[in-house]
Amino acid sequence: MNGWLKVFIRFIECVIILAIGLWVTNSILKPIYEQYGIMLxxxxxxxxxxxxxxxxxxxxxxxxxxxxxxxxxxxxxxxxGIFWVLCIGAIYVVFVPFVKGENLF
Structure with a gap:
């Protein structure tokens, strides 16, 4: 497979994941946060x-x-290693508001 085609496929994967992430944030995470009294x-x-x-x-x-x-x-x-460090950071960003009771960002 052509190198540029692989790059294009990876780019489309990232865009799709970002779009799904936006939908999940607005449709699922926001109501869950609000249920626990956390304003997004x-x-x-x-x-x-x-x-x-x-x-x-x-x-x-x-x-x-x-x-x-x-x-x-x-x-x-x-x-x-950086993949897993960023994963820990993402877990922190999403789940720490439940511990702190507010969105830190």
């Missing part, structure tokens, strides 16, 4: 990115652990 105000994009990155992690794990030959990039991704 301020830099909502931080929460949006956290949700999107968690979706990206699940997507990468699903494809990286599947027995398909053409998943080399996903296996490299899940073996990366």
């Amino acid at each position: 105000l301020g830099n909502v994009w931080v929460n949006w990115f956290g949700v999107s990155y968690l979706l990206f992690v699940w997507y990468s794990l699903l494809l990286g652990l599947s027995p398909v030959k053409e998943n080399k990039i996903y296996k490299q991704r899940i073996n990366s």
